[in-house]
Amino acid sequence: MSNRLAYLRRLTASGAVAAALLAPAALVATAAGPTLAQEQVQKGGTLNVIVQPEPPILVLGLNQQGPTQTVAGKIYEGLLRYDHDLNPMPGLAESWEVSPDGLTYTFKLRQNAKWHDGAPFTTKDVVFTTSKFLPEVHPRARANFSHVESVEAPDDHTVTFKLKQPFPAFLKAFEVSSAPMMPAHIYEGSDYKQNPKNSTPIGTGPFKFEQWVKGSHIHLVRNGDYYLDGKPYLDGIYFRVIPDAASRALALESGQVDISQYNDVEPFDVPRLKELPHLTMTTKGYEFVAPLSWIEINTRTAPLDDKRFRQALAHGLNREFIRDRIWFGLGRVATGPVNSVTPFHEPDVPGYEYDTDKAEELLDEMGLEPNGSGVRAEITLTPMPYGETWARLGEYIKQSWGKIGVKVNLESTDVAGWVQKVSNWDYQTTNNFVYQYGDPSLGVARTYISDNVRKGVMFSNTMGYSNPKVDELFAKAAVENDPKQRGAQLGEAQKILVGDLPVIWLLEMEFPTFVNKRVHNAVTTAIGTSDNFADTWVEKK
Amino acid sequence: MAAIASFLGRRLIKSVFILFAIVVINFMLVRAAPGDPAMVMAGEAGAADQQYVEQLREQFGLDRPLYEQLGIYLADVATGDLGFSYRQQRPVWDLIADRLPPTLILTGCAFILALTAGILLGTLAAMNVGRWSDTAITVLALLSYATPIFWVGLMLILLFSVQLGWLPAFGYETVGGGYQGWDRVTDIATHLILPVVTLGLFYMAVYARLTRASILEVSDMDFVKTARAKGLTETRIVFRHVLRNAILPVITFAGIQAGQLVGGSILVETVFAWPGIGRLAFDAVLQRDYQVLLGIFFVTSVMVIAFNIITDLVYSLVDPRIEVA
Numbered sequence: 001m002s003n004r005l006a007y008l009r010r011l012t013a014s015g016a017v018a019a020a021l022l023a024p025a026a027l028v029a030t031a032a033g034p035t036l037a038q039e040q041v042q043k044g045g046t047l048n049v050i051v052q053p054e055p056p057i058l059v060l061g062l063n064q065q066g067p068t069q070t071v072a073g074k075i076y077e078g079l080l081r082y083d084h085d086l087n088p089m090p091g092l093a094e095s096w097e098v099s100p101d102g103l104t105y106t107f108k109l110r111q112n113a114k115w116h117d118g119a120p121f122t123t124k125d126v127v128f129t130t131s132k133f134l135p136e137v138h139p140r141a142r143a144n145f146s147h148v149e150s151v152e153a154p155d156d157h158t159v160t161f162k163l164k165q166p167f168p169a170f171l172k173a174f175e176v177s178s179a180p181m182m183p184a185h186i187y188e189g190s191d192y193k194q195n196p197k198n199s200t201p202i203g204t205g206p207f208k209f210e211q212w213v214k215g216s217h218i219h220l221v222r223n224g225d226y227y228l229d230g231k232p233y234l235d236g237i238y239f240r241v242i243p244d245a246a247s248r249a250l251a252l253e254s255g256q257v258d259i260s261q262y263n264d265v266e267p268f269d270v271p272r273l274k275e276l277p278h279l280t281m282t283t284k285g286y287e288f289v290a291p292l293s294w295i296e297i298n299t300r301t302a303p304l305d306d307k308r309f310r311q312a313l314a315h316g317l318n319r320e321f322i323r324d325r326i327w328f329g330l331g332r333v334a335t336g337p338v339n340s341v342t343p344f345h346e347p348d349v350p351g352y353e354y355d356t357d358k359a360e361e362l363l364d365e366m367g368l369e370p371n372g373s374g375v376r377a378e379i380t381l382t383p384m385p386y387g388e389t390w391a392r393l394g395e396y397i398k399q400s401w402g403k404i405g406v407k408v409n410l411e412s413t414d415v416a417g418w419v420q421k422v423s424n425w426d427y428q429t430t431n432n433f434v435y436q437y438g439d440p441s442l443g444v445a446r447t448y449i450s451d452n453v454r455k456g457v458m459f460s461n462t463m464g465y466s467n468p469k470v471d472e473l474f475a476k477a478a479v480e481n482d483p484k485q486r487g488a489q490l491g492e493a494q495k496i497l498v499g500d501l502p503v504i505w506l507l508e509m510e511f512p513t514f515v516n517k518r519v520h521n522a523v524t525t526a527i528g529t530s531d532n533f534a535d536t537w538v539e540k541k
Numbered sequence: 542m543a544a545i546a547s548f549l550g551r552r553l554i555k556s557v558f559i560l561f562a563i564v565v566i567n568f569m570l571v572r573a574a575p576g577d578p579a580m581v582m583a584g585e586a587g588a589a590d591q592q593y594v595e596q597l598r599e600q601f602g603l604d605r606p607l608y609e610q611l612g613i614y615l616a617d618v619a620t621g622d623l624g625f626s627y628r629q630q631r632p633v634w635d636l637i638a639d640r641l642p643p644t645l646i647l648t649g650c651a652f653i654l655a656l657t658a659g660i661l662l663g664t665l666a667a668m669n670v671g672r673w674s675d676t677a678i679t680v681l682a683l684l685s686y687a688t689p690i691f692w693v694g695l696m697l698i699l700l701f702s703v704q705l706g707w708l709p710a711f712g713y714e715t716v717g718g719g720y721q722g723w724d725r726v727t728d729i730a731t732h733l734i735l736p737v738v739t740l741g742l743f744y745m746a747v748y749a750r751l752t753r754a755s756i757l758e759v760s761d762m763d764f765v766k767t768a769r770a771k772g773l774t775e776t777r778i779v780f781r782h783v784l785r786n787a788i789l790p791v792i793t794f795a796g797i798q799a800g801q802l803v804g805g806s807i808l809v810e811t812v813f814a815w816p817g818i819g820r821l822a823f824d825a826v827l828q829r830d831y832q833v834l835l836g837i838f839f840v841t842s843v844m845v846i847a848f849n850i851i852t853d854l855v856y857s858l859v860d861p862r863i864e865v866a
Contacts, residue, residue, distance in 0.1 A: 046717060053824070056582070056628045065585045139590040193600055199630055214629065214639055215816030217716045238716050242814040246695050247711055254703045254710050416576025416829050419584035457591055458583045 043233050045538040047519065048257040049529070050248055050264045051218065051239040058201045058209065058218070060180040061129070062137055062193060066262055066530075069177045071218055071239050073530040075116075076203035078176035079107055079126070082526040084287050086342065086438050088171055089525070092121065092181055092204060102166030102481035109157040112227045115183050116202045116209075123153035128184035130161070137192055144173040144442070166481040169439035175288060175527060178437065206232035206534040216241060226534070233537035245387065249273060258516040258538070261285075261529045267328040267389050270512050278517055283330065283510035285528020290339035290443075291511075293331075293433035294503040295397070300464045301428055303377050308362045310501040314352035315359035316404040317397065323507055326392050330512060334505035336498045337444055341508070344440050344487055346494040352504075359404040368405075376405035383410060384431040385418050393431060423458045433509055434459060438526070440490050445474040448497060465502035544864070549850070556846045560839070564618055567838045568611050571831055577603055578628055578829045601627050601831075614835065623839060624832035633836035636821065641840070643713050644817035648806050650733060651740035656795055658741070659748025660788070666749065667756035668779060678749060686746035694739040694812040701735060708735055711814035736813040740806060744798055748791055755787035762786075788859060796852030800845040 051067050060072035079093040088096070093107040113121040131151050134141035147167040152160045163170065173179055181204065186197050201209050206228075207220040218239040222232055240257055242248045249269040251257045253276060265273060274281050295313070303309045319333045338345045368376040379401075383394030391412075398408040408429075413421060421427045436443035446452050446459070450466040473493040480486040513529060515522045521535040579597035598604050602613075617624055623633035666678040685693075702710035709732050714720070720728045759765065760783055768778050807819035818837060825833040856863045 048716075056828075057630050063582075065582075137593075137596070139593045142590065142592070193596070193627075213816065214631075214636065215820060216713055216814075219717070236717075240712070240716065240814070241816075242711060243811045243820060244691075244814070247698065247812055247814060250695070250698050250703055250710055254706070256702075256710055256712075413575075414827055415584050416574070416578075416581045416827070418576075419580040420576040423580070423583070454591060456594065458580075460590075 041233055041520075041537050042539060043230075043537065044235050045233075045540065046236045046238060047234055047259065047533075047536070047538060048238050048240055049259040050242055050251070050257050050261070052242060052248065052264055054215065054241045055218075057198060058212070059182075059198050060177060060201075060203075061133055061182045062198070064138065064140070064177045069527075069530040070261065071220070072180070072201065072203070073176050073205075073527070074207040074220055074237065074532050075201050075205045075209055076176060076180040076182075077205050077532060078174045078179050078181065079109075080171070080174040081531065082172070082175060082288055082438065084284055084526055086172070086287060086526055088174075091174070091176070093174070096171075098171065102168060103163050105161040105163070105170060107159050107161075109159065110227050111157060113204050114225055114227070115185075115204055116223060116225075117183075117186075118225075119183065119185050121181070121204050122156045123159045124156075125181055125184045126159045127151050127153055128188055129182045130179065133182050133187055133192060134179060138179075140437070140442075141173070141179055143446075144170070144178065165479045167441070167479060168481060168483070168486065169441040169478070172438040172442060175438070176532070177527070177530065205532050207234075207237060207532070210236070228534060231534045232532075233535070234533065237533065245269070252276075252279060252514055252516075255516065258519050259522055259529060260512075260514045262511045263387060265512055265514060266387065267326070267330055267512075270328050270330065273512075273514055279514050280517055282513050282515070282523055285513055285523040285526065285531075286509075286511055287341050288438050288526040289435040290342045290438070291433045291435055291509040292334055292337070292339050293431065293506045293509050294334070295506065296422070296427075296430050296432045296503050297463055297501075298425060298428050299502060300425065303366065303368065304379065304428060306366055307500060308366050309368075309377070310504065311352065312359040312362040312366075312404060313401060313406065314501060314504045315355045315362070316401050316406070317504065317506075318354040318400065319506055320354070322393065322396065326389060326396060327507065327509075330510045331507035332510070334508045336494045336505060337448065337503075338440055338490070338494055339436050339508045342436050342438060342440070344490040346491040348491075349495050349498040352501075356404050363405065370405045374405055375407045378407040378409065380409045380411050380428045382413060382418060382421055382427045382430040384433075385412070385414050390431055419458050422462050423456050423460075425455060425462060425464065431506075432459075432503075441474070441478040445478065448493075448502060449474050463502045465500070467496060467500060470496055470500075545854070548853075552850050559846065560842060563842045564615065564835070564839060565611070567835055568614060571834055572607065574829065576829055577601070578831070579603065581828050582628070618839065623836035626830055626833045628828060628830045629833070633832050636833060637818065637836055637840055640816060640818040640821045643815060644806060644810070644819060646729075647733065647736055647740065647809070647815060647817060650737045651744070651806075652795075652798065654737055654741035655744035655748055655798075656791075659745040660752050660784075660791065662745070663749040663752025664756060664779065664784060666753045667760070668775075670753075670757060675753075679753075682746040682749045684746075685742040686750070688742075690739060690743055691808045691812050693742060694736070694809060697735045697739060698812075708732075710735075711812075713816050736809050736815055739812070740809045747794060751791050751794060752787065755790050756783055759783050759787045785859065789856070792852065792855055792859065796848060796855075799848040799852070 049070070051070050053067055055063070055065060055068040055071055057063050058068060058072045058075065060068060060076045077092050079091050080096070081089045081091045083089055092110055092113055094110055095108045097106045109121070109123060109126070115121060130145055135145050147163050147170060149162045149164045154160065183202050186202055187195060206223050206226045208223045210219040210221045212218045219236060221236040222234060226232060242251055245266045248260060248264050252260055252273060255278065273279055297304050297310055299305050323329065323331050323333060332340065335351065336346060336349045363376050370376050381394055381397060384390045394410055398410055401408050422430055434443065434447060447461060448465055449461060449471050451471070452461040453464055453466065454460045470493050473489045477486050477489040480489060513523055518539045520537050522529060524535055525531045578601050579594045582597055583594050602610060614624065625632050626636060629636060662678050666675045669675045698710045701708045712732055714725065714729050714732055718728060765778065765782055768782050806817060807823050809815065810817040810820040822834065822837045825837065
């Protein structure tokens, strides 16, 4: 025992001496670090990335859940990619052109792109994907490509979309999860959902599917035939399924995994992990989805059908507190229906600061007097069953609204029950967060227009909100080619919505992406870690 | 021998009826929960429209009447087909066959650890009743019994994986390690240690307490006094006379635990990201993956029935006065 102790002591002592000797050298190295690192891309190595929950299937055209995107975003590609400001960049399309009247979109495809089984990628695949495959199985793409009058392919590497009327958001419809290119030679003429090749996805991306050990991991390997010279740099990627949030945090901490994203880490673990020397955190890479969280209100039921009641509820919440104490500083307080990182955000709207007096005034005005125990009204809240943080939010809302005399009954469910309740309008209030997909016409209008009040359909206008003026403005803006006009229409719609308050906007959400410092270029575009990792490389251990 | 054969025959016939009832009841219970797989997938997708949900329902076979679905399912099960998981795009049998071995290894090891350590500690405590070692064992048992299982798991990960770096924090084996033969066995064994200890502690506590109490009860009986009067050594008295009589309640409980081997490990499998059947079942519940859930119910029911029969046989081996019936 004493021997071992002595040995340990010697070891630490020599370690300290060595550290002292090396310290100046290390300082010099870090000073020179950034420029050095830029130049010396190291090839090889594998990454360990958390994927949670386990995706049901990896064929991105058939399933667009977050975890599917994380993995399949390396296998499949879209025609375009988008930088952090949502400007289009080349993907499978080398270049593109939009006619001045906004009716014709022409894409030039890569000459040397190939499917993982060796077949060349051509316009045949693009035409099949956008006119047959996606409109049949992909709800978002179905809506986007419904604007297309015809798709034409004058040659193998040029494809032209003719639209029925201008639809400026169309250029945002080619991101990999919105329109993943699918191999026509595998799917054409088959029952897409039952295709036996679905278990071995074939894409054009920098990584190929290798193995899926259900419940444990998915293994992708380098596509040696990728069309960009020398890329990708990594030999392979392991996506690890880790169901428990605390275990995921510990896995990052112990270095067993290199990357986490979205909800992988619960907000309360973020401050601790941020301090760790081997990890970096970024909130970039979510600009395309630009999630916005809100309290969804069933406006069909009293007293929630009264605008003043909803405004009172808005005044009864401290959204800075929600951001700072429940989300541990992640996110920005939302002012309206459009996330400020996407175009056409309108800053000049009525505000709902935390003010219980104002809230009670509004309730008084409605004639809702407190009873003997101070209760003016009673409503139910069905918190979103997406992890602990949403449960905490539910408890906070209950307490806050209790202070203005609105008694809240919490009603807990699991995901299936929640979707059933909300989509069938069998709720009073709930939380939700919804993605915006880079343009108000793609990801915002759908929540508020009357056309989208559809029973049984999730992420539609489940509030039952209807305002003809808003409908008209969104409809006009969708087909308005002049950005200035469009901005004015969308701005007016936002002002009306903020006054009507069909939902109470909470936060423009930010997700923490933790990346081991060995890993470079993990987040380079507006879809962050869901992008293809062609540029990602790791330092040798 | 003939007695055992007829016992087995009768139990097997009964089992078939029990299984039939289990399948039907499970089918009804599973469908009583709100929501369906199409709802879950629509909720997860972030965007959905009517056509999408309808397509899914049709694919899952949910557009048919319930009795028709039950009929199809029963006919399939009778021919040994547990159905197809559309969500996971694989036959249910394959899914279960993949996930059952890791769970059996995990729970089997935990079972052996709990049983041997529990009986040993319980015996030790009973032999030293009232002394410090008895108190120490009792306190340890109480702590292991009362501490939430996932918390123990997380604390073990924190200590042995994050702080000391001795053992892997999660997983079944080193992913991408490419180990073969003995190296692979060793690799899996190192991954096993933490989850087995976590899962084993609780049952170890139960067995220790049961053994201790039972031994103390038996030690006061006349035949023990007789043995002592004959001048036998204390060790011989404990193992030959006392323990053999005292072990029956432990066997009863072990039989129950063995039956739960498969289902009882959900928490541990979740904390340690163990690719076992407990998690498969849990996910299947959340995702309303009916076929998978029913398949797991079926397989675990078969196992519970088998373990019950084995327990009854073990009784008669340990105590020949008990006859199989």
